[in-house]
Amino acid sequence: MTGPVPELDERASACAERIAASEEVLLASHIDADGLTSAGIAASALERAGIAFETTFAKQLDADELETIATHRSETVLFTDFGSGQLDLIAEHENRGDFTPVICDHHQPADADTEFHCNPLLEGLNGASELSGAGTAYLLARALEDDTDNRDLAALAVVGAVGDMQSSDGGLVGANEAIVEEGVEAGVLEANTDLALYGTQTRPLPKLLEYTSDIGIPGISGDANGTLRFLDDLDLDLREDREWRCWADLDGDERKTVVSALIRRAVASGVPAEKIDGLTGTTYTLVGEKSGTELRDASEFSTVLNATARYERADVGLAICLGDRKEALDAARTLLGSHRRNLSEGLQWVNETGVESERHLQWFDAGDRIPDTIVGIVAGMALGSDGISREKPIVAFAEKDEEHMKVSTRGTHALVRRGLDLSAVVGTAAGAVGGDGGGHDVAAGATVPKDEIEAFVAHADRLVGEQLA
The missing domain is CATH 3.90.1640.30 (inorganic pyrophosphatase (n-terminal core))
Incomplete structure (x- = not known):
């Protein structure tokens, strides 16, 4: 073969x-x-x-x-x-x-x-x-x-x-x-x-644009009223039966109009060119899935799956992968609602509490406030938000059991190009404090004893510094 x-x-x-x-x-x-x-x-x-x-x-x-x-x-x-x-x-x-x-x-x-x-x-x-x-x-x-x-x-x-x-x-x-x-x-x-934003299939347009936190367009990102004013000024019919349409509902000309207006707003607001470039990208559509559903877009599909097994319902996720679009999908949507709330609450906690900044990395200890199964996702979402730099990898801790902490690390592809390898960092640092771990250069995880958090951070900070030197 x-x-x-x-x-x-x-x-x-x-x-x-x-x-x-x-x-x-x-x-x-x-x-x-x-x-x-x-x-x-x-x-x-x-x-x-x-x-x-x-x-x-x-x-x-x-x-x-x-x-x-x-x-x-x-x-x-x-x-x-x-x-x-x-x-x-x-x-x-x-x-x-x-x-x-x-x-x-x-x-x-x-x-x-x-x-x-x-x-x-x-x-x-x-x-x-x-x-x-x-x-x-x-x-x-x-x-x-x-x-x-x-x-x-x-x-x-x-x-x-x-x-x-x-x-x-x-x-x-x-x-x-x-x-x-x-x-x-x-x-x-x-x-x-x-448009390379999460939720093009399922989020109404105002919410889709309001949540463009990675791009950070003033008057749109995180601004519900500003987003509504932006859309109302486009001279497009973006509602159907008084309800806002989703991106997937727009035709090609309508999409071009919205993207062009977003780029103009971003440029006028001084958004860095590399962030503006991130407004568009390659997206993957599963053509056999119904348009306007979570499974039509590869990114949204993956989020549905993350909302199942991470809450001890791997059977639901597997059933969806095997084609169940009835009971399993209904169960997954319920789990997805809880998953989104947990992610939102976790991200809010991180943003309010802040992170500890070392010379080469930044970190936070969520304890039992964020489930260990999703703390890595929260850490990745936090990168680049207010007070959390994308120029340093982030290390997140969450309670795994009475004696151990789950460690989740996230970096960026730009840091990887500079030499970052979180798999090596996590594996070595965890081993040095009596734990174990591994993963990939851009994301890795470990389990370490509860009383070794500061020692792990010290080892990891030194290793990241050596890699990025």
């Missing part, structure tokens, strides 16, 4: 052959949007190939979780969106004969290996920007093709990549871009240059 990422053909094929030879597979996956789409892709491919499987999810793959996985007594365990960083722990079970691991992941591998391991980092590709966990699972699905070539699953792979923050204003790159091309060819995706 020649897949969309030739560098990983051999690894994907080896993993597929092992899966195809298995009588039963346990599919174990992470709980974020990338993990859920990874599981959705793998589950669809396994079902189409007639391979019996069960599914389990975990927010962290550690020694205890692996012991639980071993009790399933499945001959093959397929790990998606995690596993590479836990190769040493997995090897213990493999050597004991508990199961044969097949790993489709994109995180930094531990200092060990296994026979069936598909990871872009092993072939010199960037796992933080060129291929997500869902993308790696997609390669497995393509190699496992039976009556179908599984190209329709490219849409889920793109949702996973977007949800994993791999898309910049210019869109997805590298191996991800090759998957986009397959999705377009299969008729399940469209890639367009459009």
